[in-house]
Amino acid sequence: MFKTTLLFIATAVAEILGCYLPYLWVKKEGGIILLIPAAASLIAFVSLLMLHPAASGRVYASYGGVYILTALLWLRFIDGVKLTSQDWVGSAVIFAGVMIMLSGWSRPA
Structure with missing residues (x-):
């Protein structure tokens, strides 16, 4: 479970970075060259997501919860936005669900 969670976190960072770099290009007047690492990051995202042996629906549902937590951490530490107590509690509830x-x-259906 720990390895899977770390893999999900790496996957979420790859996805967020792949979307953040084009945002920097368009909104923050970064160079178009940012699209190259953005594309590589999105390829890494898809590759990482395919490494899971579970049924794809379970992977996507579980990944969604980890993505939310990772996105909030990105918001806090990369974008510098202070999170509310509702952000922290909500992400804790979602992560517990994940x-x-x-x-x-590992249990058969």
Whole structure:
């Protein structure tokens, strides 16, 4: 479960970075060259997501929860936006749900 969670976090960072770099290009007047690492990051995102052995729907559902937590951490530490207590509590509840889903992956349906 720990390895899967770390893989999800890496996947989320790749996805967020792949979307953030074009944002910098368009909104913050960064260079068009940012599209090259953005594309590489999105390719890494897809590649990482395919490494999971579970059914794709379970992977996407669980990944969604990890993505939310990672996006909030990105918002706080990269964008410098102060998170509210509701942000932290909400992400904790979602992450607990992800852990519950992941704990059931090894059990047959």
